[in-house]
Amino acid sequence: MKRLAWPFVLLTAFSTAALGSTNPQGSPPNLIPSATAVFTPVNDRGQPIDVLPAGDSLTVGAQGLAPDTVYELRFALDATSIPSLNEAVGFARATTDAKGALAPHILWFQSGVVGCPERAAPPQSPYRFPSFERAEAALAGRTLLVTAQPVAADKTGTIPPMKLPVGAPVAAFNLPINVGATPRVYPSTADGCLLNAHETGRGDLYVTGSGFRGNETVEVSIVPNQRAWRDGDAFADVSGDNFAAAPKKVVTDASGRFTIPAWSATFQRRGVYDIIARRPLFNPPAGQLSASDVVSYGIDTGVVLYLIYPVGGPTMDLAGRPLSSFPYFQFADSFADTNDPVWGAVDPTYVPASHPGGTWAAYYVVNHRSVLGWNLNTSLTDVSGGIEIQQVKSGCVNGTDVVIWHPPLVKGSYDVVVDFGSTVASTPGAYATDGNYNDTVDFLDGANQIGFQVAQDPYALGTFPIGQDSYSIDNYFPTMGAAANVDLRAVVRYPAVAAGVGTAVAAGTFPVFVIQHGNHRICYNAQNHATCTNRVPNHMGYMRLLDTLASNGVIAISIDAYDLSGAVPQWIPERGQLILKHLELWSHLNNAATYPTYPNFFAGRFNGKLDMTKISVSGHSRGGEASVSAYMQNTAFNINSVSSIAPVDGQLYTLPAGVPYFVILPAADGDVTSLAGAKIYDRALGTKSSIDVYGASHNLFNTVWAVDGDDSPATRNDYITAANQQRIGESYLSAFARIYLKNETVYADMMRGQLTFPSTAGFKIYPTHHENTHTRLNSGSAVGFTPSGPITLATASNPAPHSTSVMRATWTGNTATATFTIPVAQRDASAYEVLSFRVAQTTAASNPVSGTQDFRVELATGATVKATSASLFDVIPKPYVRPGNIVLHTVLTTVRIPLHTFIMNNNGVTLTNIDTVRLRFTSPNTGDIYVDDVEFSR
Structure with missing residues (x-):
């Protein structure tokens, strides 16, 4: 994918x-x-x-x-x-x-x-x-x-x-x-016309130069691309057989120009490259870039060698999971290391009719290699416990699927190879492996992309020992917005050389995570700040989350908002400022020259240990809106992600497109019963995710609050114990933060609802997700959809708990459809991965009495139509019923259907020209749903 x-x-x-x-x-x-x-x-x-x-x-x-x-x-x-x-x-x-x-x-x-x-x-x-x-x-x-x-x-x-x-x-x-006076070199056609990209093996790649001296000797090398070149950089030509050096020499014409075949089609390998023209008359050092050398384009790539994908090339998706009905298989990029077997399958769409390999081949799982790595080393060593000899050519993808790695899996990045071996095998007995990847015959899920990644449960502790510390000064800030005498207090967990209080920080620099608690009782022995002598340590309620992050290489801080707690006011801007003030402190602890008025806690222990370019802020309840407020008020720090647990929404912030956002909505929230975080999600303009957790309450995400009591009756539907609820929240917050702080992109599929771990398995968790990379087809409006059969389409505004318009579809028979004609400018979906939409059952009695709703989704190219069921890819649940048979909300969940579904098994739909999306309501034959945000998406 x-x-x-x-x-x-x-x-x-x-x-x-x-x-x-x-x-x-x-x-x-x-x-x-x-x-x-x-x-x-x-x-x-x-x-x-x-x-x-x-x-x-x-x-x-x-x-x-x-x-x-x-x-x-x-x-x-x-x-x-x-x-x-x-x-x-x-x-x-x-x-x-x-x-x-x-x-x-x-x-x-x-x-x-x-x-x-x-x-x-x-x-x-x-x-x-x-x-x-x-x-x-x-x-x-x-x-x-x-x-x-x-x-x-x-x-x-x-x-x-x-x-x-x-x-x-x-x-x-x-x-x-x-008019420039310096020489220029660039990839070209045979007659010297610029060519920035070239289909691998289609023909020789030429290089043209101009602006050189007349009749000058020039040596042309094609080298792997690097972002910038500096004098003294080492380089080597790769245009020979098996990436051997084979630079080409040419003599310019009288005008100082040349065009030369620089890379034979026989030896080309897909990838990105630069061109270096050496001028021997200046005696440049061997193998090192000098000031006299001419490089193509500086920071821009010189030339891209590509393969047409997917049909006809050896690169394809192979790893995934089986499905019970069409498309029978869903390709996947991410797997959990437990309870998640990796399957392999070959879609017949990929396999050219003239492919020379046999019917039977072997699936290899190998450690991931880059494009250059595969070009330099094509040997195969399976890491999954042994190869699987399997039929890989069939009329349907499910005739080729087999488990290629049984759990437990090992954390890491892997490629999958279908090796057709040394013989053309039409039976399993005729197959013989050659232990080598041949890119003219074999299939590869990898190289220019990682075939698949394996991740540990994000709840699991990592390899770093956990250092512990805290800091505290009462009334450090005389004023903060409308508040006065605000404390500077927090608890800290960090990657250390040894576990314990005050131990040295581990080698390296580490990103920063900050969380702020919400409003709860503030004192065990008083009702107000002035007479309190035994504070409730609200900020100590997230310690397992801090431990998880610290052990995985993040400096994690939970700050005390004691002075900004109380019945009224909510102090949301002030709470956001408090987060920023703690970031100022940590900037100073990392570099004493910044914000020098702050105290130097920890005697310089954190000097130079923080990566202040990677900061994630989070919060719970009022703290959940405070994390958003901190981002909106920030002018000094590189906050690259924001998350919230059951936040309030009094300030109506709109997060801009540049910041990823994640919010947890506890369906049984007895405090913020409005599930206001759904509105923050709806307004946010960037990549965003949420989970609707059935049976979860407000307090139980915080261990200190959980001891004080629950905010929703224990008789509630889908009740989750405090320990389980805390683990769910900690797992998702850990995964989200590590995507943006540690570049652990494997967890992105968890945010998309496509990856489950033991810490979150077995609970009713319904995800919503939106990617920045998308093209919106319909924004929750009946306008543009054409009804047919016994169905009514209408536009509805702000169904609780949302702040968005939706299309409401109500049908009473199994011939009902809603058809959307895609604008011509949006019909090429080949740059996207999924058809995505948000959907929810209403409270209407026409929906299933118990259980989930379903309908068919069709994509069409002209008369060619392919359909699949929404329920194969996500659950559309009944709205959560609170104690007393109360339904307050219809929370939208996201269904993401891979676009590959609609081209599977050579069915003829063309992703470059999809003209129609149709919802077909056949079973159940009655229902009432909301639909929003229909889009092609990453």
Whole structure:
């Protein structure tokens, strides 16, 4: 399955409008209304430039802008202003980080030179050029104006991004364009036309150079891509047989130009590469980059060698789990190390009719290798306890499936190979393995992606000994918002060299997790702060979570909000500020030069031990909204994720697209009975997840509160004990934090509802998930859906506990359908992984009396239609019934159906042209549901 991870998203579009020719003579080189903004063009080393050679990429960076703000970066030629996109050559939108910075990124690739792509040609435009020479002729002597303009925030999430108001420029610069005087080298066709990507094995890859001396000898090497090149970097050509060095020498023509076949089709391997042209006349050192060498494109990739995927290539999905009905198999990227066998299967869609292998082959599970690793080493060593000889060609995928690794599994990253061996086998007895991956015959789930990952239960303690400590100063903050005399107090767990209080921190640097408790009774012997002498240690209620994180390499802090607790007010902004104040303290503990007014607890023990670029904040109840508040108020720290347990929602915050969010909704919450966290989820604009936990209450996620008592009757449906409820919360919070603090992406499938561990198994946990990478087809409206048969479609607003509109579908017979015609611009779904939608049963009596709801989901390409059942991929449960037979909420859950489902077994649906989504209500033949957020998604 495709994996996409964008730590920084820069979306660039190009205008086709004709531009005016006003020359900004006399304009200052930098037009910066904001005194704090630094907005400048840079080279691939991040250094400012004062001229752009035509054909080079325009790279920009900025500092001093507003934090966590979307900016529209426009550029135009020979202009004094760019009042709208109609006057722009192109534009991009990007979001600043918490410090108001935009990292240097390419805004205009190769000054519009697009060359001769092998696949789809780019749209026509006066500022797209087929060659560098054409770009030089059109651009030399002209001046670029580049502006940065803030885009209005949309707290409702309902306004299309391109309809949001764009403000006046807050920063700008002018940049002259000239004809470069330095040599250039680039991948090309045989006649010298730029070619940025090439189908592996389709033909020889050529390299073209220009700007060299006439009749000069040049040595061309193709090398593995690296993000940036520096003098002294080692490199070696890989264009020979089996990645052997085979650099090519060429003599330029009288004009200093050459075109040469640099990589034979026979020896090509898929991957990403750069090109280095050596100039022997300058006596460069062997095997090391020198100042005289010419490298393709700097920070941009020189050339991508690709395989057409999935049909016809050896790379495919193989690992997964069987299903009881069509599509019979679901490919998967993640598995638990216990109770989760790995299956292998071959979809007939992948297998070309002319494939030379036999019918029987062996499944190998091997340690993961990169593209380069597979090209350098093709030997096979199974790590799963032995290979499985199995039929791998069949008319249906379930004729090829078999368990290829029985639990227990070993944590790690793996690839799967179907090895057709040394013979063409039509029976299992005729098969003989050759112990080698042959990419012209064998199948591979891996290389350019990890085949699958195995994870331990996120509740499990890791390998680091757990260090323990705390800090406490009463009334440290005289004021905090409207509050006064707020304590600086917290308990800490950290990765240590040895377990215990005050032990040394383990080697390395570690990310930071902070959690804040909510409102509970504050004192065992008094009703108010002034007379209390025996405080309730509310912040001590998450100690197992802190231990879990610390033992897995995270510095985990639970802060005491004693002075911000009480009946009223809720102190949410102040609670958010308190989280930020503790981050200031930890910044100081990591580097004493920052925030020097704070005390140096721990005698320098944490000096240089924190990775302050990775911070996750969390909270419970009022603390759950405080974690959101901390992010919204933050201007100084790199908070990269936010989570909440049963939060309140008094401030109506809208988290921006750049921050992942996770919220736990306890269905039997007896305190925040509104399940207000669902509204925070609905408004959040980025990647987000939630779980609706049937039988869970408010208090039992905190061990201290659990001892004080439950907030919901023990007679409630699906009752969960305190220990189990705490374990569920700790497991999910650990998994979520480690995705963003430790890059343990294997747990992302847990957030998507596709991965279960012993700590969470056996409970009614219903996930909701949304990815930043998506294209929305319908946002909870009956508009766009066409009813047929005995069905009524209507738009409903804000069904409790949500803050969103939904389509309500009510059907009374098994011939009912709701059909959505996909807009032409969204019919290519090949860049996405799933069809996703949120759905919930209403409280109507037409739904099943007990149990779950179900319906069929169809995708169509013209007359070709394929359908599957929603229930195969997620449960659509009955709304939770509270004691007293009370149903307060219909919580939406997400169903994610892999798009591969609809192309399985050569059924003919084309993912590049899906024109219809249809819901078909056949069984049960009556029902009433809400549907929201229908989209193609990662």
